[in-house]
Amino acid sequence: MKSNQSFTPKETLTELDKYIVGQHDAKRSVAIALRNRWRRKQVPSPLREEIAPKNIIMIGPTGVGKTEIARRLAALAQSPFIKVEASKYTEVGYVGRDVESMIRDLVELAINMVKKEEKERIKGVAEANAEDRILDILLPPGPAPTPAVGPDGNGSFTIENPDLPVTQDDNEQDSTREKFRKMLRTGRLDDRELEVAITEAKSMPMVEIMTTSGMEDMQSNLQDAFGKLFPKNKKPRKMKVPDAVDAVTKEEMEKLVDMDKVVKEALKRTEESGIVFLDEIDKIASKGGAGNTPEVSREGVQRDLLPIVEGATVNTKHGMVKTDHILFIASGAFHLSKPSDLIPELQGRFPIRVELHPLGKDEFIRILTEPENALIKQYVALMQTEGVELVIEDEAVEEIAAIAVEVNEKTEEIGARRLYTVMERMLDTLSFDASDKEGETFVVTADYVREQLTEIVQDQDLSRYIL
Numbered sequence: 001m002k003s004n005q006s007f008t009p010k011e012t013l014t015e016l017d018k019y020i021v022g023q024h025d026a027k028r029s030v031a032i033a034l035r036n037r038w039r040r041k042q043v044p045s046p047l048r049e050e051i052a053p054k055n056i057i058m059i060g061p062t063g064v065g066k067t068e069i070a071r072r073l074a075a076l077a078q079s080p081f082i083k084v085e086a087s088k089y090t091e092v093g094y095v096g097r098d099v100e101s102m103i104r105d106l107v108e109l110a111i112n113m114v115k116k117e118e119k120e121r122i123k124g125v126a127e128a129n130a131e132d133r134i135l136d137i138l139l140p141p142g143p144a145p146t147p148a149v150g151p152d153g154n155g156s157f158t159i160e161n162p163d164l165p166v167t168q169d170d171n172e173q174d175s176t177r178e179k180f181r182k183m184l185r186t187g188r189l190d191d192r193e194l195e196v197a198i199t200e201a202k203s204m205p206m207v208e209i210m211t212t213s214g215m216e217d218m219q220s221n222l223q224d225a226f227g228k229l230f231p232k233n234k235k236p237r238k239m240k241v242p243d244a245v246d247a248v249t250k251e252e253m254e255k256l257v258d259m260d261k262v263v264k265e266a267l268k269r270t271e272e273s274g275i276v277f278l279d280e281i282d283k284i285a286s287k288g289g290a291g292n293t294p295e296v297s298r299e300g301v302q303r304d305l306l307p308i309v310e311g312a313t314v315n316t317k318h319g320m321v322k323t324d325h326i327l328f329i330a331s332g333a334f335h336l337s338k339p340s341d342l343i344p345e346l347q348g349r350f351p352i353r354v355e356l357h358p359l360g361k362d363e364f365i366r367i368l369t370e371p372e373n374a375l376i377k378q379y380v381a382l383m384q385t386e387g388v389e390l391v392i393e394d395e396a397v398e399e400i401a402a403i404a405v406e407v408n409e410k411t412e413e414i415g416a417r418r419l420y421t422v423m424e425r426m427l428d429t430l431s432f433d434a435s436d437k438e439g440e441t442f443v444v445t446a447d448y449v450r451e452q453l454t455e456i457v458q459d460q461d462l463s464r465y466i467l
Helices: 008-019 024-042 066-078 101-121 122-140 172-187 217-227 241-256 261-272 293-310 342-349 361-369 373-384 396-410 419-428 430-435 446-458 459-467
Strands: 056-057 083-084 149-152 157-161 193-201 230-239 275-279 313-316 318-322 327-332 352-355 389-392 443-444
Touching: 008 024, 008 066, 008 459, 024 066, 024 261, 024 327, 024 352, 066 083, 066 275, 066 327, 083 101, 101 122, 101 261, 101 275, 101 313, 122 172, 122 193, 122 241, 193 327, 230 241, 261 318, 293 342, 361 373, 361 396, 361 419, 373 389, 373 419, 396 419, 396 446, 419 430, 419 446, 443 446
Parallel strands: 056 327, 056 352, 083 275, 275 327, 389 443
Antiparallel strands: 149 157, 193 230, 313 318
């Protein structure tokens, strides 16, 4: 895979097409936005600092792919990504969360991402150190007693009497250690049980604080303080050799990771390539003219969001984070409101607007069969675990799509999410009996789909609650 954010718009579009059906305009817009971030990094300073990200607002009904587009884009860009619901900030100042908490959460995600990458980089060193620690337990170095080893007749070495002290010179000790190293790597010591000292944190009191605006970090800061008051200690634990190797390797990784370097890189990555997905932004749109509390609260949330989206400096426990170049992608159905109901200043911070279209039968058929994570592929794989070969005929796929569209029209429009409920109901009997059908092939026909679902679809009350 290419390096972070270096995909061309066409390459990004091709990658998104593997998972998301339709919505060409929306995918095209996010592909351009991703490429613009790479382009900005190529511009020399000081002009580079003046180029702001072109935030996007996606408008469309639920279940058409808004969240999936943002999520796949973040995975593709290898960027810190967080999805937050704007509606959870609706009562800020009363019982809600501080809007700055989304940036703090983004920083934590970035730290975890960089830490994971760093662990992968040092994995080889950690494994070598862990191997030496395990060998030290099996064969204590120096004049300490060591177990006698000898050939077992097959050219390999086994432990004859682990409790018998044997005097060995340095050469003998090195030779024995290498033999044990080979045995450890080939798995011939897997049944041996060891006592390993593993670092564990002492239990500390839980600290819970009623968080209100401006107090988001207090709980984590107090937990950190208690962590220093209750230091970690080593606790001997008995375990099999493979488990001991895994536990010691993880401990060695933690020792080798330079957290100062990780935090510095994470803060930089958050500022330069972070993505915040603001879902349900239509829920905080104020229709204006009303003096009641909900309307005041909604507009207040918008005004709290404004400096974050425009560019502000947020204080986190790891350091200051500038939001000037974080990409914000907002989305909403806007059934009861319009984007123009947002305050003008906030509207201006989302210059790119794309409309996502409702999905029909043809799109549902493609969603069921085409993407790499297509729903039918998922169910086929699930049934294979029971030894059942699931075959869904083309006519059955069309019938499933048609029923999903019909239910969406008769009840609430929830887009492609309806396919999950329809598929689950249609395969309910097979899912229950699959463990008794090992070795069988189960063919789903159009008639079978109608047999399982027609009665429910015709009864609107049933379809409303079951599908």
